[in-house]
Amino acid sequence: MNSAVLRTEIRLFRREPGSVFWILLFPTLLLVILGSIPSFRQADDDLGGLRTIDAYVPIAVLTGLIVGGLQAMPQTLTGYREQGILRRMAVTPVRPSALLSAHMLVYGAASLASAVFVLAVGRLAYDVSVPEQPFGYALALLLAVLVALALGSVVSALSRTTKIAGAIGSAVFFPSMFCAGVWLPVQAMPDLLARIVGWTPFGAAAQALNRAMAGHWPGWGHLGVLAMWILVLTGAASRWFRWE
Amino acid sequence: MPVIEVTDLHKSYGGRAVVDGVSFGVEEGEIFGILGPNGAGKTTTVECVEGLRVPDAGRVRVAGLDPVADHEKVARVLGAQLQESELQAKLTVREALELYAAFHPRPLDWRPLAERLGLAEKLGSRFGKLSGGQKQRLFIALALVGNPRVVVLDELTTGLDPRARRGTWELIEDVRAGGVTVLLVTHFMEEAQRLCDRIAVIDRGAVVALDTPAGLVRRSAGATVISFTPSAPLDDDEVGALPDLVSVERKDGRITLSGTDGTVNAVITLLARHRITAHQLRVLDATLDDAFLDLTKEKKEKTEGTLT
Numbered sequence: 335m336n337s338a339v340l341r342t343e344i345r346l347f348r349r350e351p352g353s354v355f356w357i358l359l360f361p362t363l364l365l366v367i368l369g370s371i372p373s374f375r376q377a378d379d380d381l382g383g384l385r386t387i388d389a390y391v392p393i394a395v396l397t398g399l400i401v402g403g404l405q406a407m408p409q410t411l412t413g414y415r416e417q418g419i420l421r422r423m424a425v426t427p428v429r430p431s432a433l434l435s436a437h438m439l440v441y442g443a444a445s446l447a448s449a450v451f452v453l454a455v456g457r458l459a460y461d462v463s464v465p466e467q468p469f470g471y472a473l474a475l476l477l478a479v480l481v482a483l484a485l486g487s488v489v490s491a492l493s494r495t496t497k498i499a500g501a502i503g504s505a506v507f508f509p510s511m512f513c514a515g516v517w518l519p520v521q522a523m524p525d526l527l528a529r530i531v532g533w534t535p536f537g538a539a540a541q542a543l544n545r546a547m548a549g550h551w552p553g554w555g556h557l558g559v560l561a562m563w564i565l566v567l568t569g570a571a572s573r574w575f576r577w578e
Numbered sequence: 579m580p581v582i583e584v585t586d587l588h589k590s591y592g593g594r595a596v597v598d599g600v601s602f603g604v605e606e607g608e609i610f611g612i613l614g615p616n617g618a619g620k621t622t623t624v625e626c627v628e629g630l631r632v633p634d635a636g637r638v639r640v641a642g643l644d645p646v647a648d649h650e651k652v653a654r655v656l657g658a659q660l661q662e663s664e665l666q667a668k669l670t671v672r673e674a675l676e677l678y679a680a681f682h683p684r685p686l687d688w689r690p691l692a693e694r695l696g697l698a699e700k701l702g703s704r705f706g707k708l709s710g711g712q713k714q715r716l717f718i719a720l721a722l723v724g725n726p727r728v729v730v731l732d733e734l735t736t737g738l739d740p741r742a743r744r745g746t747w748e749l750i751e752d753v754r755a756g757g758v759t760v761l762l763v764t765h766f767m768e769e770a771q772r773l774c775d776r777i778a779v780i781d782r783g784a785v786v787a788l789d790t791p792a793g794l795v796r797r798s799a800g801a802t803v804i805s806f807t808p809s810a811p812l813d814d815d816e817v818g819a820l821p822d823l824v825s826v827e828r829k830d831g832r833i834t835l836s837g838t839d840g841t842v843n844a845v846i847t848l849l850a851r852h853r854i855t856a857h858q859l860r861v862l863d864a865t866l867d868d869a870f871l872d873l874t875k876e877k878k879e880k881t882e883g884t885l886t
Contacts, residue, residue, distance in 0.1 A: 338677050338680035338681070339677070342666075342669065342673060342677050345673070346666055346669065349668040350668070417664035418662055418664055419664055419665060419666060421630065421660060421663050422660060422665065422720075424629075424630060425628050425629070425658040426653055426678065426681040426682075426724070427653040429650075
């Protein structure tokens with residue numbers, strides 16, 4: 335890690351209003367919109383007595399991670415390769431891998447900040463309880479961030495141009511959002527579907543976050559699924575990634 | 579000992595040999611040019627020197643180090659300006675200079691460098707908003723800001739206007755005066771002639787000539803061209819018998835001969851003997867342009883010869 339590179343990437347991130355909005359603000363905005371519907375603030379039997387707004391806090395958290403890791407990060411990274419920025423960096427004593435790790439750190443930190451923002455607004459505006467199992471929640475959240483970044487890295491590894499990265503990113507984006515529960519929270523899914531979704535990165539993340547929210551340990555099964563995805567995706571990304 | 583040593587370098591892409599046995603050595607403090615037609619393998623050769631490409635065969639050393647195995651050490655002593663690369667569009671000129679200075683242990687002060695390259699008023703501008711020439715000047719600055727021992731410049735002045743080009747040449751001469759070794763890939767004969775101590779002409783992946791600019795010009799067939807309009811007709815046989823004569827051309831009463839200095843002397847003697855006046859007499863040295871065309875053409879004819 336090179337601190338000058340990291341400082342530069344943080345600066346550049348702040349100059350991208352699109353990324354700042356979609357990663358940092360959109361998830362909270364989503365929560366605010368849902369929270370403004372009165373019936374969503376009442377207990378729902380389909381959700382096991384939770385209010386819709388309660389169920390959507392983890393979903394909003396995951397939305398930030400998915401946008402950051404899957405849409406924003408591969409776009410920037412693929413652009414850096416396409417425009418020869420990585421190549422230019424390769425003829426300095428600092429290897430282009432410094433740029434890669436700075437990237438992961440910036441987008442990872444932005445996703446986490448977005449999550450904290452969602453949790454804070456949920457607590458303050460809609461009285462959503464804070465995670466009752468904070469360590470389990472933090473662990474599940476960290477793994478979820480890593481899996482989003484790993485998936486984004488695979489997208490970037492497979493995309494020669496930013497256009498392709500955009501297309502592949504979108505193709506993976508919608509299934510990921512579905513598994514996270516944007517259209518139907520995991521709690522409301524039929525049992526079989528919930529179990530299948532539990533094997534996907536963001537389905538497992540959603541269920542781990544839900545359990546930690548309710549005060550249980552996130553469950554080694556879900557954490558294990560996340561860890562497996564992180565290993566597989568990171569391996570695939572490092573195998574297929576090309577510097578130019 | 580040469581600072582840059584390239585020995586029998588080979589590099590192929592998809593079965594096609596792009597660099598096919600290139601060898602040369604660049605001495606400390608020298609400006610060494612690589613000249614050649616498009617697709618001759620110039621850029622691939624310097625990319626092997628920069629450590630961006632791994633040679634298929636052959637040996638490359640920069641300050642005694644292998645650019646692939648000792649990449650980091652080589653990158654500390656080598657500054658490079660690449661042919662096709664960009665920076666982050668929203669990075670400002672000042673930020674880029676600060677960033678690249680931070681990569682090196684003993685960087686130059688980038689302010690005078692930016693001043694020298696006419697970037698002083700552009701420090702706050704974002705890379706994406708710069709003109710082609712401004713981008714090029716920034717890349718030259720980035721190649722030099724690390725205070726390198728060796729600097730590799732690929733198409734140094736492409737995209738620069740004549741004034742900026744001349745300013746850049748002066749800067750490179752000053753950089754060399756400070757003891758820096760310069761490896762320069764170029765298309766511009768004027769640039770090569772002005773800057774380079776020695777030039778390797780590369781054609782089809784191989785070095786076809788390696789000499790000083792003056793040496794290359796001397797080697798080319800019609801090195802000296804003499805033209806005049808004689809006051810009376812000249813005898814064809816006598817003209818044809820001139821020493822070292824390469825070509826004769828007659829047009830509208832004007833004769834153009836190419837050959838050597840010896841040819842010129844013989845023509846003057848011949849004219850004096852017949853008391854013929856040479857109107858509008860011009861004697862021109864062939865340029866590097868002529869030498870270049872000659873060197874790269876010769877090779878082509880040979881190849882065609884082997885085909886038929």
